[in-house]
Amino acid sequence: MSPSDPVSQEKQASTGSKNHKKKDQPPAEIVINIAWCKGCGICVDFCKPQAIEMQGPVVSIVSVDKCTRCRMCEAMCPDFAIEIDPPVPMEEMAQKARESRR
Ligand code: SF4
Ligand code: SF4
Numbered sequence: 001m002s003p004s005d006p007v008s009q010e011k012q013a014s015t016g017s018k019n020h021k022k023k024d025q026p027p028a029e030i031v032i033n034i035a036w037c038k039g040c041g042i043c044v045d046f047c048k049p050q051a052i053e054m055q056g057p058v059v060s061i062v063s064v065d066k067c068t069r070c071r072m073c074e075a076m077c078p079d080f081a082i083e084i085d086p087p088v089p090m091e092e093m094a095q096k097a098r099e100s101r102r
Helices: 006-010 042-046 072-076 090-101
Strands: 011-015 029-033 052-055 058-061 082-085
Touching: 011 058, 029 058, 042 052, 042 072, 072 082
Parallel strands: none
Antiparallel strands: 011 029, 029 082, 052 058
């Protein structure tokens, strides 16, 4: 797809397939709806592993392998322009929270 292709300008998605930290986890998918992204950078500010970055006026995926699927970007985006699939199972999130308190 070329940059002039309207479809490629609307959505950007990337799915991790290798080097993912846990073998039993499905790879993260970061889906960015570029048409809705206003380029505020809030999601980037909240992404600790720096899996996403600003590229000009819109957010862009750096590496899905860095994504921990914390979904902070999704929660903080005021325009619902970024989405993470699949979500982290609740038990895994609870385990992470327990580990972070130690
Ligand atoms: S928070 Fe939402 S609108 Fe702002 S840069 Fe990120 S995806 Fe775009
Ligand atoms: S889910 Fe978390 S680690 Fe992945 S891109 Fe969003 S903020 Fe970054």
